[in-house]
Amino acid sequence: MAISKRAAVAPVEPEKQQFLTFLLGGEPFAISILVIKEIIEYGQLTAVPLMPDFIRGVLNLRGQVLPVIDLAARFGRAQAEVARRTCIVIIEIDNDGEKQDVGIIVDSVSEVMDIAADMIQPAPAFGAKIRVDFIDGMVEIDGRFIIILNVDRVLSIDEMTLLASIDEDVEEATAAAQ
Numbered sequence: 001m002a003i004s005k006r007a008a009v010a011p012v013e014p015e016k017q018q019f020l021t022f023l024l025g026g027e028p029f030a031i032s033i034l035v036i037k038e039i040i041e042y043g044q045l046t047a048v049p050l051m052p053d054f055i056r057g058v059l060n061l062r063g064q065v066l067p068v069i070d071l072a073a074r075f076g077r078a079q080a081e082v083a084r085r086t087c088i089v090i091i092e093i094d095n096d097g098e099k100q101d102v103g104i105i106v107d108s109v110s111e112v113m114d115i116a117a118d119m120i121q122p123a124p125a126f127g128a129k130i131r132v133d134f135i136d137g138m139v140e141i142d143g144r145f146i147i148i149l150n151v152d153r154v155l156s157i158d159e160m161t162l163l164a165s166i167d168e169d170v171e172e173a174t175a176a177a178q
Contacts, residue, residue, distance in 0.1 A: 015117045021110040021146060022089070024072055024080070028110065028146040030139070035091050035151055037101060039109055042086040053079060059103060061090065068103040069155060075134075080105050093155045102155050115139050120148060 019030035020039075045057035045068055054073035058065050068088060072080040080086065085108035092099050123135035136150040 016114045017117060019113050019115055019146075019148060020089070021113055022106040023108050023110060024075075024106055025077060026107075028144060029071075029106075030113070030115075030146050030148045031089070031091065031151055032148075033112060035093065037090040037092055040088050040090065040103075042082055042088055042105065056105060059088070061101075061103075064101065066090065066101050066103050068105060071104045071106060071154070074154060075131075080107060083107065085109075091151055091155065094152050095156075104155070113141070115148075 018033045020033050020036055021028055021030045023029075040061070043059065045059055047057045048055065051057075054070050056068050056070045056073075056079075058067055060066075070080050072078065082105075086105065087109055088103040088105055089109070090101055090103050092101055119139050120137040121139065122137055123132050124138070134150055134154045136148045138145050138147055140146075
């Protein structure tokens, strides 16, 4: 008589992803580390004329000129105040199939977190202080929600170019009316 033993099955761990968490205006946000190239100290930026408020300027990173976006201003808030812990996160975005590096200004970087895919909740239909299409999801950690950003939408070059041309048209119309 054969004795059948059941093989011990290890519990399946839900798929985890790593996210860089940071603060912006005192609120926690996260971005997948898969798009982050590096984090640098906030340094001297060169302003570019006729750009929307959320484009703070450009920086030279090892011979490459990168646009730097003020994420707070991009979300319709006041421009970020530069403080001791302010830094620039260099991100690689997909611009119509082409990869492009862009810097974003954040108040401070917090940590890299492993977040299980089943912990990520969909973006709410309302109630967030930023556009819903900018949000990939939300996760609750220690009773506080962290907004996971969709950087390809937040930093869409096409949309930012459109906003820049709208700002320019409004300024021209205002000047003509005076």
